[in-house]
Amino acid sequence: MSRWRIGEHTSVGATNENRQITYTDTCWQLAFQHDSAGNELQGSLNMLRSAVKRGNRVKLLIGNTSVVPEHVSVRGGHINAMIISKVLKANSNIKEFDSTGVWDWSMVTTTGTQTTLKLRVGEATETADSRVITATEVTWFIDTRPWRKVLAHDKFGTVTSGSKVALRDAVKLGARVRYIMRFDESDSIEVQEADNISINGADIGATHVRSVSLEPTPGSTADRRFQNNPYWWFTIAATTGSVDMSRWTVGEHTNRGHSSQTANIEWFVNC
Template sequence: MTKVWNMMQKIKGKGSKSSVHHLKDGFNMITNKSDIAIVDCGFPPHQDGAKVDYTSTTFNAKANYLCVKGYSSLGTGKAVCLSNGTWSEIDLVCSVSCHSSWQQVATTTASTTPIHQRYALRNRISKTCKPTVRVKADFSSWSRAAYISLYGVKMYSGIWGMTVRGLTKLSWDSFETSPQREYELFVSDGKSSYMFMNDSGNETISTMHLNITWFVKNDQCISTSHSSDTGSVLTSLSEGEFDPFFDTYHVDDRNNTVCGQRTVDVSHEEYERLAFYPPPYWFIHKDCTSGRQHVLRWRLTGEFMNTEPRNCSMSWCPDTCWHHVFDTKASPTNNEKHIRHLFRGVQYGHNIMLKVAHVIAKAREVILFDGHVTVGVKEFWLPADKDAFSSGSLQAWMIASTSGRVVQCTHFPESPHVKEIKEEEKYSAWFLDSRQWDKVLSTDDTGTVLSGSKSTLLSNVNEGRSLRVGVLHTNGVYKALEVDTVDVSRNGQIAANIIHNVDLVIGRGNNVRFTDTCRMVSSIITTEGSYKIYTYNIGAGGNHSIVTGVAKIEWFVEL
């Protein structure tokens, strides 16, 4: 494998030199000239839900397994390197305790929602600590399952929700020639409003009636704590307990205030008509433990609109299903073990959360390459270390590596202009998701099934479940991506839509960097094996391309 995993150990006998032979995914047999064999079992096998500690991998060495936070344990967790170059069977079972379930709460017809379903949906949302909500809408030629980024309860019309922004599509698996940004607003009585907007800020708004299915997640990982005390929030964050309602968190230099940021998306009228209204603008919330909320509004043409400070205590619903893996300031020996734990965890479908200096965020994409893990986090807004926005606020994207390398791109809003791309060595803390993710399908680049089944994936999509996609490239790069929306064709093929990543250039020596213009990328990955992207700059157009050199596409479902 990579340099990190291919550990070379030179063992010298009396008056002779040793030679090292590497055996793939097995053990290393080390021999000297007098043919005296020293057995090396290689790395202890990975067990999902467990960390492993060891000081040696040679004959009679011991490995100690311990279930991580979010898993219950049964057994001793001991393994021994045997004389045949393999590890003994691990006497440990780690059972996931971070369970979640999805419930279909309401089904909307094209004209109304049954009154009991409307109340059931409203009760589930109002009585749950910031629940995750999804909808599945049926269109004429395909259906779409979408994550709701913002939702609310309206007295007489039931529930409304807005999806994350996307790009308009020509079909279920391809973008339009010149795609526009697309925003969707669903109402539980079957109404759906759409806003399409080009780079010039010209918008088109339409309304239709659809059959919509509403799902609410019963997430046992989400604590019901609502404390907004800075000390308790800092304690939770230090243990990886990140409130999923926010995209990023920021801690001031003196640890006096914690602020959570989220992009709430585009303007709409939620009290009367429940519809989009022009001229469109989008807005960002920053909620702070100081008891202040700041709202930043920008026109979609790039024009600053206003900021609005409010008094609003930040409620806190921590996600307890993350475990700390390592810090970049740890010793190199420990780093090697812990990076491997991250590496394997991502290959099992888990996501990463990262703390870099005063920024805390969940990864949007994870890249495994050249012995290191690199993550890109969702955009956040500067100033990050103050509890206020201004007309001079900037967009920022960050990538960080287990090597300690951090690169940040600072960008002028709604424009193709980059202010700065800065690279530094910074301390970072790394956390791994403790939920259970099952790989239900693996295909090659032609859609040929390598393992699992498309029907199993489809049934999970129809239940509203969360998806992640892992792509193994022929050059050894493995990329894991968060899925925003899922489209299903009439013949049962599935397209995962990954929205609003930033264009990265991947090179050897852990050289992952932004492009000079920090271009944005939207992707479509399908069960037919295709991987299409649209790369663009706001205000400067974009281009289509097809990703080649794909060896395998893996589909993971959160259980």
């Protein structure tokens, strides 16, 4: 266990203890495995891409690390996965955090490209080896739980399939919610899972707070990378078609802007 003060790069101690652990999450299947150049080894990119568009969750095996990304997008026919749930570990040690307190973030793409960003916890300061681009072999899995599309609407909130009542009722029954946003007429999509959900009559608003700012990688239509001086990208997607966005610098209480857009959104539930 590694503890750091919120909003500061100040350690408040580390401890180690042993506990009995049971592993139960077995509902995954291999969808696509590629080499470091993005060449197919098993499965297919089409299978993975189709599953993402059906609302399925994604898990990656990168080397000896298995991780579920916080944010998935489709760009130029390829899948981008944002991984920001990692803190740097001690060298070659599966049991201990590195004592310096560093976020160890990655953007992974089915082209074989992995781009890292390392920031000191509680600060906007990058480490000396922060931004590294590597060609990486990755295995992509999809979960086999049934995700049902219960609602689709245009950017004005006009229902094109399903119903808002079906989504609202699923939420009231405790369903997990994932949604796909299309901001333009291209095939690019953003896929998120709701961190919390509010209900207002027949409409709902899904809040997602686990994404940071990205930009296109120069020379590529598919790859994305972390921006310099990145910001948290908080969103509220609503069944009215609106997507509200609040941006705050990573490691600082610095407002980077607030805006609203509209999007075509598809809503999926798992229950």
